Amino acid sequence: MSGAMDYALWIPVLPIVAFPIILFLGNVFKGTDLWRGKWKEGGIIATVVIGTCLGLSIWLIVGYIGQVTGNESVGQIGDWLSFHMVENGNLVSYTIGFGMYLDHVSVMLLFVASFLCFLIAIFSLGYMNTDPVNLDRNHRFYAEFLLFCAGMLGMVLADNFLWLFIFWEIMGLCSYLLIGFYYERPSAAYAAKKAFLTTRVGDVFLLIGLLILWNLFGSLDFSVVWAEDNIAAVDAGTLKIALFMMFVGAVGKSAQFPLHVWLPDAMEGPTPVSALIHAATMVNAGLYLVARMFPFFASPAMEGEFTDLAILIAWIGGITAFMAALIAFVQRDIKKVLAYSTMSQLAYIFTGLGAALWFANTGHEEIALLAFGASMFHLFNHAMAKGMLFMASGSVIHEMHHAHHEVSHHGSSESAERDAGGAAAGVDHAAHGGHEDHDHFDAQDMSNMGGLASKMPITATAMAVGSASIIGIPLIGGFWSKEGIVGAAWQASLTPGGAWMLVPALLVLITAGMTGFYMSRMWLMTFAGKPKTPVANGVVEQTPFIPIPLVTLTVMTLGGVVFAGFEFVHWVADGHAEMHFTNVLSGIGVELKHAFLPSGEENGALIYLVTMLTIVISTIVGPAIAMALYGGRLAKGEKAKPWLAWLVSLSSRVRRKNHFDNSTWAESGLADSLHQRLYFDAWYDAAMLKIVVPFANACAWFDQHVIDGAIKGLEYGSQEGSSVIRRLTTGSGRDYIMMVALGTLAIFVLIWGVA
Amino acid sequence: MWAVVLGICLFTIGLWGAITRKNAIIVLMCIEIILNAVNLNFVAAAAQHGDVTGWVYTVFAIAIAAAEVAIGLAIFLSFYGHKETISLDEMELLKH
Numbered sequence: 001m002s003g004a005m006d007y008a009l010w011i012p013v014l015p016i017v018a019f020p021i022i023l024f025l026g027n028v029f030k031g032t033d034l035w036r037g038k039w040k041e042g043g044i045i046a047t048v049v050i051g052t053c054l055g056l057s058i059w060l061i062v063g064y065i066g067q068v069t070g071n072e073s074v075g076q077i078g079d080w081l082s083f084h085m086v087e088n089g090n091l092v093s094y095t096i097g098f099g100m101y102l103d104h105v106s107v108m109l110l111f112v113a114s115f116l117c118f119l120i121a122i123f124s125l126g127y128m129n130t131d132p133v134n135l136d137r138n139h140r141f142y143a144e145f146l147l148f149c150a151g152m153l154g155m156v157l158a159d160n161f162l163w164l165f166i167f168w169e170i171m172g173l174c175s176y177l178l179i180g181f182y183y184e185r186p187s188a189a190y191a192a193k194k195a196f197l198t199t200r201v202g203d204v205f206l207l208i209g210l211l212i213l214w215n216l217f218g219s220l221d222f223s224v225v226w227a228e229d230n231i232a233a234v235d236a237g238t239l240k241i242a243l244f245m246m247f248v249g250a251v252g253k254s255a256q257f258p259l260h261v262w263l264p265d266a267m268e269g270p271t272p273v274s275a276l277i278h279a280a281t282m283v284n285a286g287l288y289l290v291a292r293m294f295p296f297f298a299s300p301a302m303e304g305e306f307t308d309l310a311i312l313i314a315w316i317g318g319i320t321a322f323m324a325a326l327i328a329f330v331q332r333d334i335k336k337v338l339a340y341s342t343m344s345q346l347a348y349i350f351t352g353l354g355a356a357l358w359f360a361n362t363g364h365e366e367i368a369l370l371a372f373g374a375s376m377f378h379l380f381n382h383a384m385a386k387g388m389l390f391m392a393s394g395s396v397i398h399e400m401h402h403a404h405h406e407v408s409h410h411g412s413s414e415s416a417e418r419d420a421g422g423a424a425a426g427v428d429h430a431a432h433g434g435h436e437d438h439d440h441f442d443a444q445d446m447s448n449m450g451g452l453a454s455k456m457p458i459t460a461t462a463m464a465v466g467s468a469s470i471i472g473i474p475l476i477g478g479f480w481s482k483e484g485i486v487g488a489a490w491q492a493s494l495t496p497g498g499a500w501m502l503v504p505a506l507l508v509l510i511t512a513g514m515t516g517f518y519m520s521r522m523w524l525m526t527f528a529g530k531p532k533t534p535v536a537n538g539v540v541e542q543t544p545f546i547p548i549p550l551v552t553l554t555v556m557t558l559g560g561v562v563f564a565g566f567e568f569v570h571w572v573a574d575g576h577a578e579m580h581f582t583n584v585l586s587g588i589g590v591e592l593k594h595a596f597l598p599s600g601e602e603n604g605a606l607i608y609l610v611t612m613l614t615i616v617i618s619t620i621v622g623p624a625i626a627m628a629l630y631g632g633r634l635a636k637g638e639k640a641k642p643w644l645a646w647l648v649s650l651s652s653r654v655r656r657k658n659h660f661d662n663s664t665w666a667e668s669g670l671a672d673s674l675h676q677r678l679y680f681d682a683w684y685d686a687a688m689l690k691i692v693v694p695f696a697n698a699c700a701w702f703d704q705h706v707i708d709g710a711i712k713g714l715e716y717g718s719q720e721g722s723s724v725i726r727r728l729t730t731g732s733g734r735d736y737i738m739m740v741a742l743g744t745l746a747i748f749v750l751i752w753g754v755a
Numbered sequence: 756m757w758a759v760v761l762g763i764c765l766f767t768i769g770l771w772g773a774i775t776r777k778n779a780i781i782v783l784m785c786i787e788i789i790l791n792a793v794n795l796n797f798v799a800a801a802a803q804h805g806d807v808t809g810w811v812y813t814v815f816a817i818a819i820a821a822a823e824v825a826i827g828l829a830i831f832l833s834f835y836g837h838k839e840t841i842s843l844d845e846m847e848l849l850k851h
Binding site for chain 2: 730731732733734737738741
């Protein structure tokens with residue numbers, strides 16, 4: 001253990017070091033065949049670096065789990081800065097250290113982050129390097145990618161809130177850079193700015209929260225602020241304000257209502273970025289922060305003080321889950337569906353955490369830990385599944401793009417030749433964008449797809465398994481955790497004093513069914529039915545590297561049952577519980593009971609009913625409606641893999657039996673407002689125009705006239721003054737002598753006068 | 756005491772000449788007068804206090820003044836080579 005801990009520092013440091021190296025090498029060797037071919041424009045370096053980080057992480061994690069005691073281990077690496085402050089007239093010196101903090105939560109997130117970053121790096125080798133648009137600038141992508149990974153890994157390992165915040169901001173910067181990777185597109189530049197500024201709102205709150213926390217505890221070290229004695233000594237009201245501020249920061253980072261507007265637009269970035277930022281890592285940072293508030297809520301000294309904050313967290317989660325799922329109903333862009341699904345699932349975790357914090361704060365420690373564990377496990381499952389879904393969608397988009405390229409150049413030997421010459425491909429791509437229908441064809445639009453199940457078997461399978469995990473099909477991935485969250489929310493609402501939890505509980509229950517609908521809709525529109533365009537007909541799964549992460553994550557997601565068998569939920573909640581590696585089957589039994597009766601025995605019958613209802617609406621009702629609307633047989637002669645063929649034929653059978661027309665609802669005002677994303681963007685724009693722009697104008701006026709005026713006046717005055725004084729400089733020696741004489745005389749007079 | 760008054764008179768005459776005259780050599784002579792006024796003060800003070808330091812300084816100052824005159828005249832000679840005049844009004848290169 002100690003051995004791994006010594007090297008733990010390298011986990012965030014290695015990517016930071018590699019970041020400028022790739023940029024430098026990329027700028028030097030840009031365009032050479034060796035750099036493009038062998039080095040994949042820096043992709044190999046990035047993959048190796050992240051692979052090393054993954055290895056170190058696994059070493060650390062295995063050591064941690066093997067230790068069994070579950071006590072967090074702290075590796076203090078050194079003092080970062082020390083300073084003195086005057087407090088009440090006394091000089092007090094403070095030291096801010098830098099170290100590693102490892103407990104069950106950070107271990108879990110460390111694995112998620114490093115594992116997914118590694119797979120996404122491999123995915124990028126296929127996705128980024130075969131797209132001519134990216135030629136000769138991939139090194140920028142890989143460099144920023146590494147810096148981002150460093151931010152995430154560092155944040156997970158940080159042992160105080162200040163370093164957590166620093167790495168948090170590194171991630172914010174990188175998300176800006178990566179979303180704006182195609183900065184020549186105005187929409188991408190806008191999306192990058194929007195993501196940066198929206199999360200900045202949250203970050204300001206977070207910083208204020210941390211400052212209040214500092215004021216209360218005189219330290220931001222986890223070990224200090226979580227100490228029971230220290231928590232008991234501070235004022236509950238002030239601490240609540242600090243926690244609220246930190247929660248707003250988490251809301252911004254995890255794209256929750258009302259700071260959610262940046263996430264869908266952020267899909268402008270390359271797909272690996274979407275997978276990285278919006279599924280696997282960055283959005284989890286907010287959840288991690290909220291999870292780190294648990295000790296404050298669980299402190300006996302604070303019992304009952306923060307219940308309203310916990311309820312607020314659950315409410316935000318419930319509202320976001322419902323709203324995002326609703327908007328996901330009408331999205332046609334495959335990545336936008338996933339973006340809203342991400343928001344919705346993260347909101348589930350927020351609801352679960354809200355319930356956990358509520359239980360913790362009202363003294364129901366055991367249920368609190370279970371709800372907390374379920375939330376963390378959902379984070380794990382969601383990250384795995386959503387990372388895979390994003391990569392699968394990237395695979396689809398990439399092949400669609402490629403097929404479109406083939407179709408639109410059919411018969412034109414000249415452009416085929418130009419395509420063959422890889423070097424000219426970038427120019428070619430840019431050149432024909434204007435006059436052909438390249439602009440009009442949207443490779444991400446699901447209404448251009450269809451029937452891909454037989455053409456892209458690996459992607460279709462991955463997508464199906466990922467969707468199943470998000471929906472919560474029994475025994476697969478997300479099932480184990482989603483039931484826990486829904487159950488915990490209901491349990492909280494049935495506990496005396498928790499009536500306010502009823503609304504989020506109801507919302508997450510309804511959202512479970514909606515999740516079933518929109519995920520199935522996405523899969524069916526993409527993979528079932530007949531190809532809707534000639535482009536979709538010509539799709540072939542051929543890009544190298546892409547299948548590797550898809551297959552790995554499919555196995556991981558299906559293996560959710562094994563993780564559940566380890567009693568992962570109990571382990572991640574408590575840290576003192578053991579992982580059961582040997583009794584997987586009995587563990588599954590325990591978890592199965594837990595899944596159907598998530599939180600204890602009280603109100604058992606009702607909770608059982610709720611969980612059953614969740615399963616029924618999410619796995620049967622939602623998908624069935626989607627099948628009735630979007631199902632369909634594949635084109636003649638196409639044969640899908642048996643497990644996919646079964647799904648497709650089921651969907652077509654459901655559709656034939658229950659075909660119903662949804663055109664009235666599709667043209668209704670509700671659908672329209674959903675298309676407009678419930679007008680949040682319009683409202684924010686209006687608010688900008690009404691408040692921010694006049695304020696900015698006033699600031700600009702103040703800057704130009706008052707501040708600049710003062711400086712310009714100074715400049716003008718000194719210029720004028722010096723041109724007056726300059727006349728004294730005659731250059732004649734006699735004048736100088738006279739001045740010296742007069743000056744001396746003046747000095748004498750002064751001395752005489754004083755004396 | 757009267758030596759000090761004489762010193763002040765000489766100093767004023769020298770300063771006045773240095774400021775008003777155009778001819779560089781006369782200015783140089785005026786500066787010599789100033790120096791000698793100072794020397795006179797030194798000697799008078801030394802006599803008053805019975806301290807040799809003033810006399811030592813005077814000898815020192817006379818030696819330095821001789822060297823200074825030599826350098827000054829050399830500069831004027833060189834300047835004359837350039838401009839064919841040693842009028843101080845022409846010496847205004849410091850302005851630039």
